[in-house]
Amino acid sequence: MAGPVLELEHLRRTFVVREKAGRLRRRSRTVEAVADISLRVEPGEAVGYIGANGAGKSTTIKMVTGILVPTAGTVRTCGLEPVPQRRRLAAEIGVVFGQRTQLWWDLPLRDSFRILAAIHRRPADDAAARTRDLVDELGLESLLDTPVRQLSLGERMRGEVAAALLHRPRLLVLDEPTIGLDMISKERLRQFLVAERARSGMTLLLTTHDMGDIERLCERVLVVDRGRVVYDGTLPDLGAAVALQRVLVVDLTGPHPPLRVPGTEHRGSELDGVRQRLAFSPGTITAAQVLAGVSAQAEVRDLTLEEPAIEDVVRTLYSGRERATGPQV
Numbered sequence: 001m002a003g004p005v006l007e008l009e010h011l012r013r014t015f016v017v018r019e020k021a022g023r024l025r026r027r028s029r030t031v032e033a034v035a036d037i038s039l040r041v042e043p044g045e046a047v048g049y050i051g052a053n054g055a056g057k058s059t060t061i062k063m064v065t066g067i068l069v070p071t072a073g074t075v076r077t078c079g080l081e082p083v084p085q086r087r088r089l090a091a092e093i094g095v096v097f098g099q100r101t102q103l104w105w106d107l108p109l110r111d112s113f114r115i116l117a118a119i120h121r122r123p124a125d126d127a128a129a130r131t132r133d134l135v136d137e138l139g140l141e142s143l144l145d146t147p148v149r150q151l152s153l154g155e156r157m158r159g160e161v162a163a164a165l166l167h168r169p170r171l172l173v174l175d176e177p178t179i180g181l182d183m184i185s186k187e188r189l190r191q192f193l194v195a196e197r198a199r200s201g202m203t204l205l206l207t208t209h210d211m212g213d214i215e216r217l218c219e220r221v222l223v224v225d226r227g228r229v230v231y232d233g234t235l236p237d238l239g240a241a242v243a244l245q246r247v248l249v250v251d252l253t254g255p256h257p258p259l260r261v262p263g264t265e266h267r268g269s270e271l272d273g274v275r276q277r278l279a280f281s282p283g284t285i286t287a288a289q290v291l292a293g294v295s296a297q298a299e300v301r302d303l304t305l306e307e308p309a310i311e312d313v314v315r316t317l318y319s320g321r322e323r324a325t326g327p328q329v
């Protein structure tokens, strides 16, 4: 089908909350979760939808997937109106909420897949072949007979992603898919998603607080703040706009004066310099070069690399806009 996968025009959603205003009185307050969002996503795009807590991401996702009715504006997902055409939409999209499950808690994974294939009315042989492929690619074979409640978080998330893709949706919506996962599980899921996109050409919409997810999976980034899109572009351009920095944390074998490595900024020492933090911009110098610079001066016992926090990205971006154009209200 031609046309955009997502088309949002002046989308708005408010909530009325009742709160205490004295001992007996209560008053209503309107929360503007999504203030005014317009955007288009074309087939095959991979879009990261990021922002601080409470920025309006989940509310947008809920309107896009037909869980919430907009207060104003329009939303079309795969050419459909999500709420009135929810059944047709279910055939076009797959959704994974990192904090919720679409699997049957007490049933073995295998049975959840069977039920979902039946719900989507897939022909038996097609459903079996598709399930086999996904089980294979996501390494779920040995888990098929395990009840979902006994799976680890990483295993369950792989099951959730398989369940969302069984009916070959055109759009996969992932809301915090890697939350709480260890590095290995995150990487495994990301690798699968990269490969699956290359195979199927599906469109991806992803919310996350993990910049690693964005880096690996998304070509386009939308930053939302207080219910509005404040940035729409590539991650490298976002990095240039807010000088996204990473921090290399090194533990040395003994006390050491502050390290001076060209191209980095010393961000502090602890325990007489046993632990030191060096900030750098990945566009200017690589982590390996920073490490080489440190190793030339001191013996490194351990190291970690800190990704920039999305909250910092948004804060920097927003304060930059306020300085440049005045507050956006």
Ligand SMILES: Nc1ncnc2c1ncn2[C@@H]1O[C@H](COP(=O)(O)OP(=O)(O)OP(=O)(O)O)[C@@H](O)[C@H]1O
Binding pocket: 015, 016, 017, 031, 032, 033, 034, 051, 052, 053, 054, 055, 056, 057, 058, 059, 060
């Ligand atoms: N059902 C609701 N009733 C009242 N207020 C709500 C409701 N859902 C969301 N909100 C409010 O709307 C705002 C946006 O919430 P939303 O969940 O969309 O943010 P988010 O960007 O997804 O945040 P997070 O990263 O924490 O998940 C918040 O202030 C939230 O408290």
